[in-house]
Amino acid sequence: MSAIYGLYETPQGAQRAFDRLRAEGISTRGITIISSEPHEEWEFASEDRRTVMPWVAVAGAAIGLASAYLLTALTQQSWPINTGGMPIVTNWTNIIIMFELTMLGAVLATVFTLFVTAKLPAKLPKIYDPAVSDGKILVGVADPAGARLSDIERALNAGQPVAVHRMP
Amino acid sequence: MADRLSSDLLRPVFQTSRKYYALVVLLGGIVLCGLGAWGYQVYYGFGVTGYNWPVYWALHETNFVFWIGISHAGTLISAILRLVNATWRRPVTRCAEIITAFALMIGAMFPLIHLGRPWLAFFLIPYPSERGIWPNYRSPLVWDFFAINTYLLASLLFLALPMIPDFALIRDRATGWRKKVYGLLSLGWQGTPKQWHRLESAMHIMALAILPIAVSVHTIVSFDFSMAVVPMWHSTIFGPYFVAGAIFSGIAALIIVMALLRKAFHLEGYLQPLHFENLGKLLLLMSLLWGYFVFNERLTAWYGNSPHEMNVFWSTQTGAYSPLFWTMVLCNFVIPFPLLAIRRLRSVFTAVVASCCVVVGMWLERFLIIVPSLSRKSLPYAWGSYTPEWTEIVIMIASFASMALLYVLVSKVVPLISIWELKAGDQPRLGATASVHETEAAGELR
Numbered sequence: 247m248s249a250i251y252g253l254y255e256t257p258q259g260a261q262r263a264f265d266r267l268r269a270e271g272i273s274t275r276g277i278t279i280i281s282s283e284p285h286e287e288w289e290f291a292s293e294d295r296r297t298v299m300p301w302v303a304v305a306g307a308a309i310g311l312a313s314a315y316l317l318t319a320l321t322q323q324s325w326p327i328n329t330g331g332m333p334i335v336t337n338w339t340n341i342i343i344m345f346e347l348t349m350l351g352a353v354l355a356t357v358f359t360l361f362v363t364a365k366l367p368a369k370l371p372k373i374y375d376p377a378v379s380d381g382k383i384l385v386g387v388a389d390p391a392g393a394r395l396s397d398i399e400r401a402l403n404a405g406q407p408v409a410v411h412r413m414p
Numbered sequence: 415m416a417d418r419l420s421s422d423l424l425r426p427v428f429q430t431s432r433k434y435y436a437l438v439v440l441l442g443g444i445v446l447c448g449l450g451a452w453g454y455q456v457y458y459g460f461g462v463t464g465y466n467w468p469v470y471w472a473l474h475e476t477n478f479v480f481w482i483g484i485s486h487a488g489t490l491i492s493a494i495l496r497l498v499n500a501t502w503r504r505p506v507t508r509c510a511e512i513i514t515a516f517a518l519m520i521g522a523m524f525p526l527i528h529l530g531r532p533w534l535a536f537f538l539i540p541y542p543s544e545r546g547i548w549p550n551y552r553s554p555l556v557w558d559f560f561a562i563n564t565y566l567l568a569s570l571l572f573l574a575l576p577m578i579p580d581f582a583l584i585r586d587r588a589t590g591w592r593k594k595v596y597g598l599l600s601l602g603w604q605g606t607p608k609q610w611h612r613l614e615s616a617m618h619i620m621a622l623a624i625l626p627i628a629v630s631v632h633t634i635v636s637f638d639f640s641m642a643v644v645p646m647w648h649s650t651i652f653g654p655y656f657v658a659g660a661i662f663s664g665i666a667a668l669i670i671v672m673a674l675l676r677k678a679f680h681l682e683g684y685l686q687p688l689h690f691e692n693l694g695k696l697l698l699l700m701s702l703l704w705g706y707f708v709f710n711e712r713l714t715a716w717y718g719n720s721p722h723e724m725n726v727f728w729s730t731q732t733g734a735y736s737p738l739f740w741t742m743v744l745c746n747f748v749i750p751f752p753l754l755a756i757r758r759l760r761s762v763f764t765a766v767v768a769s770c771c772v773v774v775g776m777w778l779e780r781f782l783i784i785v786p787s788l789s790r791k792s793l794p795y796a797w798g799s800y801t802p803e804w805t806e807i808v809i810m811i812a813s814f815a816s817m818a819l820l821y822v823l824v825s826k827v828v829p830l831i832s833i834w835e836l837k838a839g840d841q842p843r844l845g846a847t848a849s850v851h852e853t854e855a856a857g858e859l860r
Contacts, residue, residue, distance in 0.1 A: 278606070279606060279607050280604055280605045280606055281605050281607075281610075282579070282582075282583060282605055282834060282837065283579075283605075283610075283834045283837040283838045284607075284610035284611070284613075284614060284834075284838050285607070285610075286607070286610065286611060286614070290607070291607035291610070291611075292607070293607060293608070294607065294608040294611060295611055297611070297612060297615055299612065299615050299616060299619060300615075300619060303619050303623070318551045321549075321551065322551065327550055327552075329550060329552045329553075330552075332552060336551065336552050339551055339552045339557075340551055342557045342560070342561070342630075342634060343551055343556075343557070343560050345626075345630060346557075346560040346561050346564040346627070346630065347560070347564070349564060349568070349623050349626060349627045349630075350564045350567065350568065352619070352623045353567070353568045353571060353620055353623050353624070353627075356616050356619045356620055356623070357571050357575070357616065357620075359612075359616070360575070360612050360613065360615075360616040363608070363612050364608065364609040364612040364613065365609075366578070366601045366602065366603065366609075367601035367602050368601070368602035368604075369602050370602055370604065371604045371606075374604060376586035376587075378586070378605060379420070379582070379583045379585075379586035379587060380420070381420075381837070
């Protein structure tokens with residue numbers, strides 16, 4: 247795998263390189279951005295913002311609610327216990343169990359969706375540089391077409407990077 | 415700036431002093447004493463404790479309610495501050511979330527410690543068994559099981575998810591075995607925009623979900639008491655009263671922990687007087703709310719003038735438990751109020767003094783809810799008294815030591831302040847998605 251990337255001190259530099267790469271005809275999905283903090287207010291970091299996570303959380307909550315109702319009601323019907331003259335299926339008290347498992351379902355579904363959509367756990371990506379942890383922003387292109395390497399490098403240099411690296 | 419921030423906050427992870435080991439040994443020794451006392455109690459039975467008819471709930475239950483209350487420091491406060499986007503929250507949230515996780519674990523131990531045969535605790539777990547014993551879903555203790563475990567699991571996830579980027583940061587800086595361990599813990603985190611967005615979305619949804627869970631947990635803990643027809647327990651005010659008390663004691667614990675961390679790890683630049691002042695204001699608000707609830711509870715009981723309730727009422731106002739009651743009022747209201755309300759008196763030191771008073775006061779409040787009501791039940795022939803024995807006291811001290819020990823140990827594993835959140839707080843706020851034209855303006859903002 248070959249790749250070329252630049253490391254930038256500031257989001258402004260990363261944004262400039264990102265814009266120039268797109269001007270060179272590289273699609274947004276073809277540009278790799280890696281940073282040690284979120285930059286959601288910048289255009290280069292604003293792709294892929296549509297997520298089904300809230301809906302999955304609601305579905306998880308519904309599953310939790312249904313499971314809790316079945317757990318409590320079926321248990322109480324299967325092993326009827328008379329407690330102080332209360333009904334066998336005691337919905338008033340079961341609401342507490344249903345509430346807890348509903349919320350648990352929402353939380354677990356959220357975490358599950360995070361792992362699936364953020365592709366975690368994963369191996370380290372094709373392009374990565376530990377300098378990202380020092381606050382640098384990595385902007386790069388994986389598997390660039392050989393003939394365009396110089397164009398890409400020029401685009402990356404437009405953002406005044408700290409360094410531009412080629413892999414391998 | 416970012417590099418200095420990382421170096422400062424990662425220093426405790428990479429550097430260990432002799433004082434650290436000495437502290438671990440000291441705290442570990444106290445925890446071992448507590449385990450020994452528990453073993454002694456299990457071996458010889460509850461006769462070695464001060465528990466006696468009619469007071470079968472006392473110090474262990476006090477500690478249970480107290481620690482569950484302390485657990486409200488973290489996740490609840492962190493979730494509220496996250497949802498209202500309070501920017502000053504960034505250095506505070508992880509300290510708070512760690513308190514929640516450990517306080518819940520410690521609190522959840524006390525029902526087990528209270529069991530004569532703790533190895534039968536699994537009876538509470540709902541699964542079909544040949545014994546034909548299923549949990550009775552009408553029992554508040556089973557509600558506790560579900561509520562505490564839901565809160566614990568949700569809090570652990572709420573704490574762990576934002577740690578992933580920080581683990582990645584340590585992975586990139588560490589060498590040897592540490593690099594491998596943090597490589598696993600970081601789950602291959604890269605830091606792509608998509609990952610950041612998903613993480614922030616998940617944290618937002620979880621913050622929304624955790625708020626009602628946190629409120630429900632302490633409400634359900636209050637149901638352990640208010641569902642019983644015991645004088646001064648059977649009250650509709652107990653749910654909100656317990657929740658307010660829990661947040662009150664939780665904020666106090668958070669201020670104390672933050673002050674200790676600030677001193678021990680030289681985090682003065684990150685945990686600033688502003689954070690203590692803001693948390694102090696919250697503490698003041700909760701002190702007023704606590705006073706309001708106590709007044710409501712006491713006035714209603716006094717006005718109702720039910721003989722059963724008045725026996726308990728007077729035992730706390732002028733009787734055997736009155737010194738504890740008035741100390742509680744002093745600690746929860748009389749001392750903290752001026753310290754936190756008068757601007758000139760506000761400082762990190764006074765916030766810590768007020769918080770220490772509140773922690774003591776709230777522990778006394780838990781004790782006063784439980785013991786006087788049980789020792790003055792409806793019929794005078796069922797009256798009794800309670801004096802704790804050394805086993806309970808040692809176990810209680812060990813619970814405080816275990817909180818400190820867990821905190822000290824975790825400081826070696828994770829940065830106690832979320833580095834990426836702090837870095838994100840340093841960014842210029844542009845208000846809308848920035849394009850190339852706005853980058854110049856952003857440069858000026860910086």
